[in-house]
Amino acid sequence: MGGNTPFADLDPDRILHAVESLGLRCDGRVLALNSYENRVYRIGMEDGPARVAKFYRPGRWTDEAIGEEHAFSAELRAADLSVVPPLVLDGQTLHHFEGHRFALFEMRGGHAPELGRRDVLTHLGRVLGRMHAVGAARGFRHRDVIGIESHGEDPVHYLLEEGWLPPELEDNFERLAEALFDAMDDCYERAGETVMLRLHGDCHPGNILWRDDQAHFVDLDDCLAGPAVQDLWMLAGRREDSRDPWRWLLEGYETFRAFDRRQLHLVEPLRTLRLLHHNAWIARRWHDPAFPVAFPWFEAPRHWESVITQMQEQLAALQEPPPDPD
Structure with missing residues (x-):
């Protein structure tokens, strides 16, 4: 029932530095969003709308498996389906920073569908x-x-x-x-x-x-x-x-x-x-x-x-x- 504690070093400064390592400028606002498997944050940007940063759980997926997730979401988006694919920055969707892997996404709003209709x-x-x-x-x-x-x-x-x-x-x-x-x-x-x-x-x-x-x-x-x-x-x-x-x-x-x-x-x-x-x-x-x-x-x-x-x-x-x- 033990194991190394994941994300222990993922404090707000490291989160912001990771995002800014891609050439973006954050405004310092970091809001944790509901996620257990990974760590997901709303990141305020100086220029433009807020972005969502998802930091992947260490050891769960290989880079290749994450790449397939990203490629699938891009295929769906290209078919005019409303999914939220990761942003392509510096020619990549999966990024590495100080031992962490992460991706950035557009911020989307909405509510759960009414399944009785x-x-x-x-x-x-x-x-x-x-x-x-x-x-x-x-x-x-x-x-x-x-x-x-x-x-x-x-x-x-x-x-x-x-x-x-x-x-x-x-x-x-x-x-x-x-x-x-x-x-x-x-x-x-x-x-x-x-x-x-x-x-x-x-x-x-x-x-x-x-x-x-x-x-x-x-x-x-x-x-x-x-x-x-x-x-x-x-x-x-x-x-x-x-x-x-x-x-x-x-x-x-x-x-x-x-x-x-x-x-x-x-x-x-x-x-x-x-x-x-x-x-x-x-x-x-x-x-x-x-x-x-x-x-x-x-x-x-x-x-x-x-x-x-x-x-x-x-x-x-x-x-x-x-x-x-x-």
Whole structure:
């Protein structure tokens, strides 16, 4: 549960010096923005609008993997999709300063979309259909591929091996995890062979800014390869009230790209993988002082009891038919 503390030397002076090393002139204002994985700041500029500086977590991605994120966002922008690609400065998008890697972005405003509205979900479906058409044009070489092993088995092994579960819950957790893996395997079999494409990867409402009746997608830090449904399910809500949202999303999506309905068998497996991966993500980052502050309940037995309850609910959901938007 230990490790070197990341970003420990990233004080306001170093942040400003890093930005100004690119020939820019800051006005001294630095405002930390909400981000746990990386460190993200609003930087006031003497000439022109404020910029956003994202400092990448040390050791998480290779330069090549970050380069693929940047290239993908530039491809999407070139296709007239509203994403926020990194700025090109001195011919580069990824910059290095005193052991830190960072990129600069335009500042964009907006609010989360209202997912209960048909016009909003149809619009989001259209945008994702266009995004996936770009994503299918070529593949990633250095980014992750979402799957049961990488986002389920590895996180479970980590949590058990590092002793995060209260001892009295370990056996139950391990048995439930094995049952979930078997049930997810069955769902993947029912889905059949699935086309993997480049995705946003973390397409929840907090990563979508809604402004002027348009969706503006931000933060491709988690872009990866996977099935198209990975970018859709978090916008459709829970099973009990998702029929209309799925229909509206796919109405827009299929304006630009066909959607294989068999992928709906993957909705609950992907929800399960997010649950497991998210808990392991917090555990792996616990040495970062920002995480105990943000997630003070994480070490409490009550949290792990809640996780087991959610795993039981997911095991039941994996046995049920997939969403039926038709």
